[in-house]
Amino acid sequence: MSKSSVDRPQSSTDSIRRLLTTIKPVYFALVALVIISAISEPSFAQLRTARNILVSSTALAIVTVGQTAVMLVAGIDLSVGAVMSLVTAVSALLMESHPEMVGWIVLLCVGIGVLVGLINGILVSYLRMNPLILTLATGTALQGVVLHILYSPGGLVTRGFREVSRGSLGPIPYPVIILLVLYLVGSYILKETPYGLSVYAVGGNENSARLSGLRVNRIKLSLFVISGFLASCGGLFLASRIGSGDPLSGDSFTMDSIAAAVLGGTNLFGGIGDLWGGLAGVFIISILSTMLNLNNVSSFYQWVIKGTILIGALAVEFFETRSQ
Amino acid sequence: MNPVFEMRHISKSFPGVQALDDVSIAVEKGEVRALVGENGAGKSTLIKILTGAYSLDGGEIYLRGEKVHCGNPSEALQLGVGAIYQEFNLVPHLTVAENVMLGQVPSRLGRVDRSEMHRRAEEVLARLGVSLDTRRKVIELDVAQQQIVEIARGLARNLSILIMDEPTAALNEVEAQNLFRVVGQLQRQGVTVLYISHRLNEIFVVADSVTVLKDGKLVGTELVSGLTEDEIVHMMIGRQLTDYYPPRGSATDDVIFRAANVSLKEKLHNVELTLHKGEILGIAGLEGQGQRELARVLFGDIPCDEGEFFLDGERVRIGSPARAIETGLGFISDDRKGDGLVLIRSVRENISLPTIDDYAVGGVIIKDREEMKYVKRMIDQLDIRASGHRQVVRYLSGGNQQKVVVAKWLGVNPRVLVVAEPTRGIDVGSKSEIHYILRDLARQGVGILMVSSEMPEVLGMSDRILVMREGCVVAELPGDTATEEMIMTAATNAHESSSNGAKPELRD
Numbered sequence: 001m002s003k004s005s006v007d008r009p010q011s012s013t014d015s016i017r018r019l020l021t022t023i024k025p026v027y028f029a030l031v032a033l034v035i036i037s038a039i040s041e042p043s044f045a046q047l048r049t050a051r052n053i054l055v056s057s058t059a060l061a062i063v064t065v066g067q068t069a070v071m072l073v074a075g076i077d078l079s080v081g082a083v084m085s086l087v088t089a090v091s092a093l094l095m096e097s098h099p100e101m102v103g104w105i106v107l108l109c110v111g112i113g114v115l116v117g118l119i120n121g122i123l124v125s126y127l128r129m130n131p132l133i134l135t136l137a138t139g140t141a142l143q144g145v146v147l148h149i150l151y152s153p154g155g156l157v158t159r160g161f162r163e164v165s166r167g168s169l170g171p172i173p174y175p176v177i178i179l180l181v182l183y184l185v186g187s188y189i190l191k192e193t194p195y196g197l198s199v200y201a202v203g204g205n206e207n208s209a210r211l212s213g214l215r216v217n218r219i220k221l222s223l224f225v226i227s228g229f230l231a232s233c234g235g236l237f238l239a240s241r242i243g244s245g246d247p248l249s250g251d252s253f254t255m256d257s258i259a260a261a262v263l264g265g266t267n268l269f270g271g272i273g274d275l276w277g278g279l280a281g282v283f284i285i286s287i288l289s290t291m292l293n294l295n296n297v298s299s300f301y302q303w304v305i306k307g308t309i310l311i312g313a314l315a316v317e318f319f320e321t322r323s324q
Numbered sequence: 325m326n327p328v329f330e331m332r333h334i335s336k337s338f339p340g341v342q343a344l345d346d347v348s349i350a351v352e353k354g355e356v357r358a359l360v361g362e363n364g365a366g367k368s369t370l371i372k373i374l375t376g377a378y379s380l381d382g383g384e385i386y387l388r389g390e391k392v393h394c395g396n397p398s399e400a401l402q403l404g405v406g407a408i409y410q411e412f413n414l415v416p417h418l419t420v421a422e423n424v425m426l427g428q429v430p431s432r433l434g435r436v437d438r439s440e441m442h443r444r445a446e447e448v449l450a451r452l453g454v455s456l457d458t459r460r461k462v463i464e465l466d467v468a469q470q471q472i473v474e475i476a477r478g479l480a481r482n483l484s485i486l487i488m489d490e491p492t493a494a495l496n497e498v499e500a501q502n503l504f505r506v507v508g509q510l511q512r513q514g515v516t517v518l519y520i521s522h523r524l525n526e527i528f529v530v531a532d533s534v535t536v537l538k539d540g541k542l543v544g545t546e547l548v549s550g551l552t553e554d555e556i557v558h559m560m561i562g563r564q565l566t567d568y569y570p571p572r573g574s575a576t577d578d579v580i581f582r583a584a585n586v587s588l589k590e591k592l593h594n595v596e597l598t599l600h601k602g603e604i605l606g607i608a609g610l611e612g613q614g615q616r617e618l619a620r621v622l623f624g625d626i627p628c629d630e631g632e633f634f635l636d637g638e639r640v641r642i643g644s645p646a647r648a649i650e651t652g653l654g655f656i657s658d659d660r661k662g663d664g665l666v667l668i669r670s671v672r673e674n675i676s677l678p679t680i681d682d683y684a685v686g687g688v689i690i691k692d693r694e695e696m697k698y699v700k701r702m703i704d705q706l707d708i709r710a711s712g713h714r715q716v717v718r719y720l721s722g723g724n725q726q727k728v729v730v731a732k733w734l735g736v737n738p739r740v741l742v743v744a745e746p747t748r749g750i751d752v753g754s755k756s757e758i759h760y761i762l763r764d765l766a767r768q769g770v771g772i773l774m775v776s777s778e779m780p781e782v783l784g785m786s787d788r789i790l791v792m793r794e795g796c797v798v799a800e801l802p803g804d805t806a807t808e809e810m811i812m813t814a815a816t817n818a819h820e821s822s823s824n825g826a827k828p829e830l831r832d
Contacts, residue, residue: 192692193684194680194681194683194684197673197676197677197680198680200666200669200673201666201669201673201677204666204667204668204669205662205663205665205666205667205668207659207662207663208657208662208663208664208665208666208677209666209677210625210644210645210663211623211625211645211655211657211663211664212645212649212677212678212732213645213646213648213649213650213678214646214677215644215646271666271668271669272668
């Protein structure tokens with residue numbers, strides 16, 4: 001490992017190849033998908049479609065941040081979908097009966113998410129429960145609560161609250177602002193703060209992190225709280241977009257957020273991954289379902305396609321780690 | 325005579341590193357060939373290519389005159405090539421016998437033939453001169469026993485080319501002697517052995533010839549009989565290594581740290597120790613006498629049942645590693661890969677890990693430049709050979725990895741540094757560098773508690789030596805006059821049967 005062998009002069013093709021290998025496959029996949037979509041579906045290139053896709057991606061993009069965060073420490077949160085459904089139900093029902101208390105209702109919903117995250121986090125970190133099974137259990141239990149509160153879609157959010165997903169600041173839709181702020185702040189925290197570095201370290205080697213003086217349990221707990229918090233935010237956004245409560249509206253988000261994170265290069269064993277990759281994963285999933293809807297593909301096939309894509313993403317991860 | 329295997333013009337690179345550059349070796353049937361070199365010289369890479377664990381970028385491998393291509397370890401095993409690795413590849417929850425026979429479990433009518441399996445495992449262990457209950461689970465064994473199981477597994481396969489990577493790293497003297505005897509037996513049976521070790525004296529015992537690698541290149545192959553240890557070292561590092569150990573003389577009489585009455589069920593019994601400013605206190609003993617636990621208790625990683633700790637005469641509580649660091653302690657772990665480093669992250673991230681909060685303002689923003697300055701200074705000062713601070717530590721050699729661990733703890737500015745096996749499995753060059761760093765720290769007033777199972781290291785480095793046996797400190801010896809015999813006498817309790825001269829001051 002002499003220094004001379006490291007500082008070899010590089011030809012330009014070398015550096016291009018290096019650049020290509022450092023760019024994650026998910027970005028190529030996204031670009032390819034956009035190009036294919038634009039060619040096969042002229043309406044895709046219109047600004048309105050782009051805007052629609054962006055708005056319909058927002059809830060998933062919010063939840064994926066939390067999911068990625070948890071996955072960075074080799075955890076997983078299968079309760080996000082149920083939290084979202086619960087939040088749509090609670091917010092829509094309460095806003096219908098108490099339209100003047102929107103602020104308090106939002107706070108309550110966020111509180112629900114944080115509480116669920118706290119329970120998940122404490123049980124996973126301090127009581128060493130397996131996150132996969134535990135969050136499956138809390139999610140299942142919560143789904144029961146949702147169906148008890150609201151058996152079929154109902155409730156109504158206030159007109160002002162609907163603006164969150166529909167309004168815009170000048171030409172820029174609120175969802176775009178929400179996404180940009182969330183991802184910029186989130187990435188900044190993960191990459192530039194001691195906390196973020198600790199998250200990667202805990203995910204990379206928990207023992208080493210502990211011996212380096214990191215409070216491993218606290219960090220893990222905090223990530224589940226963040227995931228719960230963001231799931232409730234995602235639920236609120238969803239409620240704003242559909243305008244009412246729906247006990248099953250959050251269902252698909254659990255699977256989709258995991259798929260987006262994995263597509264984005266987040267390693268299931270922790271320690272590797274970032275938010276922007278996950279965002280690209282989110283767009284891939286959204287564009288794909290938009291395209292499939294435009295072409296009237298049955299939702300059954302959409303499930304098959306989503307499942308296949310996730311397997312594909314895992315295969316990419318497998319080959320990447322094996323080549324190392 | 326034709327070589328039984330030959331590797332020609334082997335090249336292999338990893339991201340940022342040319343691990344092997346045009347290396348050729350040829351070994352004859354029944355020959356024991358030692359393979360030496362500093363960490364990062366390419367030894368591990370070479371054997372992993374031979375066993376099919378790595379693919380090669382360029383070059384050819386010939387086995388008994390035929391060109392072969394080992395795509396994976398199981399193909400290599402079928403060709404009779406197998407390795408005993410330094411890192412254990414054991415299945416913790418299976419028994420000793422199951423591990424030894426894994427991959428060739430005897431069966432009758434589709435059912436595992438347990439009695440045959442145990443009989444054959446016992447047979448192999450007997451060849452090693454070891455009696456070990458083959459029904460015990462591997463997870464219950466200590467490191468030395470696990471190493472023996474690993475070796476037994478290699479022997480059980482009846483390979484024609486056996487590669488041994490640091491087989492004695494975790495063994496005591498007697499076990500190592502048994503291993504050498506087995507190597508001799510294998511040789512007489514026509515088995516070819518490729519033997520990797522950092523303990524150069526072993527090479528003169530077991531090997532016929534030695535191949536030296538440096539920086540991924542072949543330095544040369546020589547017959548052992550015509551060489552001296554110094555000559556091998558010279559070939560390995562390209563320079564003469566004069567002083568393996570730095571001079572002593574930094575210890576003072578001021579007590580910096582004291583532990584009283586430390587007990588941990590079945591592992592530690594009323595351990596008392598006093599550490600002075602500037603002192604290196606060696607903890608010696610046979611493997612598994614509580615040294616590892618003691619180090620971890622002092623650093624708060626294992627909660628002790630009883631015990632009091634004093635820093636500068638004041639009682640301190642050390643409930644967790646985080647508290648220990650706040651109190652002024654640092655810990656270089658004996659398990660570099662298991663808990664010393666985050667292997668998948670960069671050099672920079674690893675170095676900054678315990679101190680990262682110091683570079684933050686209000687707990688939020690990294691003061692990038694200061695952190696980078698520290699990381700770069702450490703890379704220079706400790707001569708960490710990496711392609712840059714972004715390099716993922718997994719790709720570094722053992723010696724360079726260990727320097728990253730050291731750099732990480734230097735940043736903490738510890739008052740007391742607990743060090744466990746600081747140079748396990750690293751080359752002589754890096755070893756000596758790390759010894760000098762430790763002594764420098766002591767000179768700056770740091771108290772160092774060093775657990776080591778390497779006798780020369782304990783004798784060469786320590787100002788005082790405590791010997792442990794069965795969880796108790798049984799002897800205290802002065803570092804400059806202690807001898808290997810004195811330590812071994814105390815460590816093995818031999819004083820009860822013999823009463824010859826140099827009897828250490830015994831405590832009980």
